Amino acid sequence: xxxxxxxxxxxxxxxxxxxxxxxxxxxxxxxxxxSTARNLAIASAAGTAIIFLENPVAAKLTKFVEEKRFGLLKxxxxxxxxxxxxxxxxxxxxLYLWHVLTHKVPFLWRFHRIHHADLDLTASTAIRFHFxxxxxxxxxxxxxxxxxxxxxxxxxxxxxxxxxxxxFHHSNVRLPKTLEDKLQKFIVTPRLHGIHHSVKNDEQxxxxxxxxxxxxxxxxxxxxxxxxxxxxxGVKEFETESEVxxxxxxxxxxxxxxxxxxxxxx
Ligand SMILES: [Zn+2]
Numbered sequence: 001x002x003x004x005x006x007x008x009x010x011x012x013x014x015x016x017x018x019x020x021x022x023x024x025x026x027x028x029x030x031x032x033x034x035s036t037a038r039n040l041a042i043a044s045a046a047g048t049a050i051i052f053l054e055n056p057v058a059a060k061l062t063k064f065v066e067e068k069r070f071g072l073l074k075x076x077x078x079x080x081x082x083x084x085x086x087x088x089x090x091x092x093x094x095l096y097l098w099h100v101l102t103h104k105v106p107f108l109w110r111f112h113r114i115h116h117a118d119l120d121l122t123a124s125t126a127i128r129f130h131f132x133x134x135x136x137x138x139x140x141x142x143x144x145x146x147x148x149x150x151x152x153x154x155x156x157x158x159x160x161x162x163x164x165x166x167x168f169h170h171s172n173v174r175l176p177k178t179l180e181d182k183l184q185k186f187i188v189t190p191r192l193h194g195i196h197h198s199v200k201n202d203e204q205x206x207x208x209x210x211x212x213x214x215x216x217x218x219x220x221x222x223x224x225x226x227x228x229x230x231x232x233x234g235v236k237e238f239e240t241e242s243e244v245x246x247x248x249x250x251x252x253x254x255x256x257x258x259x260x261x262x263x264x265x266x
Contacts, residue, residue, distance in 0.1 A: 046134045
């Protein structure tokens with residue numbers, strides 16, 4: 001299962017990278033090789049946090065859930081397949097809530113904005129997370145697993161689907177508009193996520209979903225009314241290439257001089 005998921009992920013990344021060159025959705029700001037290499041470097045630090053922190057914690061907790069029949073879904077004695085489907089849906093919804101928190105809680109935004117600081121939005125942005133965000137999110141993941149009652153198999157299924165989903169919707173691939181319009185009814189697409197990565201606050205405060213778009217519909221945060229050529233991707237504080245170097249990106253969250261105000265929008 002693991003190697004199938006890994007092969008599928010690498011294949012998807014390669015295919016998206018190819019189509020990002022052939023049919024880009026937005027104009028590439030930085031040289032693609034440079035931004036990809038930077039994103040992969042930032043991602044490798046995040047990957048270390050996942051391997052040494054998230055994976056061991058998640059493995060222990062999902063095993064505990066399975067053995068003790070702990071958490072919401074374990075109350076019902078559902079067929080395995082159905083339980084996995086519910087777990088994936090609930091994990092997807094709670095990730096929507098976590099995503100909102102990473103923007104609205106100043107301490108979390110310190111880290112999540114490193115993901116947003118990429119001047120382009122491409123498949124490699126999907127894995128460009130600050131290692132601090134990955135480390136902190138372990139606490140939230142533990143809460144998800146225990147509350148929902150996520151079994152090891154359900155977690156793995158969700159993680160594999162989520163990974164393919166984020167590669168897809170961060171990508172800079174131009175799909176036919178009619179196809180995207182259809183897909184947007186169900187899943188997050190590159191145009192939708194492009195609006196979330198805008199430097200403008202009112203555009204950034206939309207399209208928080210990571211898998212199914214139903215959560216944005218239900219919360220009234222779905223937006224597909226911004227043409228991609230009108231979007232500037234990034235974060236206001238980091239507008240040039242010299243401001244988004246690897247070292248600056250990795251160190252910025254620990255900068256005590258930065259004033260992180262709680263951003264209330266209406
Ligand atoms: Zn975000």
